[in-house]
Amino acid sequence: MIPESINLAQKLSRFDATWAPKVIAALNDYQLKLVKLEGEFVWHSHDETDELFVCLEGEFDIEFRDGTTTVKAGELCVVPRGVEHRPVARERCHVLIIEPTGVVNTGDADTDRTAPNDEWI
Amino acid sequence: MIPESINLAQKLSRFDATWAPKVIAALNDYQLKLVKLEGEFVWHSHDETDELFVCLEGEFDIEFRDGTTTVKAGELCVVPRGVEHRPVARERCHVLIIEPTGVVNTGDADTDRTAPNDEWI
Numbered sequence: 558m559i560p561e562s563i564n565l566a567q568k569l570s571r572f573d574a575t576w577a578p579k580v581i582a583a584l585n586d587y588q589l590k591l592v593k594l595e596g597e598f599v600w601h602s603h604d605e606t607d608e609l610f611v612c613l614e615g616e617f618d619i620e621f622r623d624g625t626t627t628v629k630a631g632e633l634c635v636v637p638r639g640v641e642h643r644p645v646a647r648e649r650c651h652v653l654i655i656e657p658t659g660v661v662n663t664g665d666a667d668t669d670r671t672a673p674n675d676e677w678i
Numbered sequence: 679m680i681p682e683s684i685n686l687a688q689k690l691s692r693f694d695a696t697w698a699p700k701v702i703a704a705l706n707d708y709q710l711k712l713v714k715l716e717g718e719f720v721w722h723s724h725d726e727t728d729e730l731f732v733c734l735e736g737e738f739d740i741e742f743r744d745g746t747t748t749v750k751a752g753e754l755c756v757v758p759r760g761v762e763h764r765p766v767a768r769e770r771c772h773v774l775i776i777e778p779t780g781v782v783n784t785g786d787a788d789t790d791r792t793a794p795n796d797e798w799i
Contacts, residue, residue, distance in 0.1 A: 562753040632684060
């Protein structure tokens, strides 16, 4: 058994739900997750870790308390630990997230938007 | 100051050298590095860490002692820690590597192909 290549478009075709990260690979104690975004998420932060967003298709905004960063296909953004943010996608977009295993999508927020963790596709 | 988006194509346009990883972002104690591959690299392994390769443009092979995995644009591959591998690119290709800060490109190999580390662009 040798390490296989993972095709992002093929993996993205396997699910349709928004705001529900799906794990596609592990890197040490980190996970690579695909997520489809559409609409507004909740304000939250992750006190223990930075969070990497890589936009694969479409574009979305990451709102911060002091401004907004737009992330388009072919761009990435690292949200530092502890920084409040809210992803907002005016149209559906596809994003690769990399963060330590076990990080909850809604961070510290008290919300019903928390997705099941560790769902592999 | 809010976190900025980083455009991969713009960063790739800033250097031309092959086999010379350039750091574009940090994620906790990991770094995101862009590298241009062309030709054959050296056999090596990283005993302490997995290594993530994301192919952004073109394609390349990762040779293992037991076989070869081709990684095309839009695909990624995680090489587990301790696994001997050799990247080979028949034509120039562009790759995003994510691994812990301080990892040397040539791992355990005794070679003159070791690139300077921690070069940001």
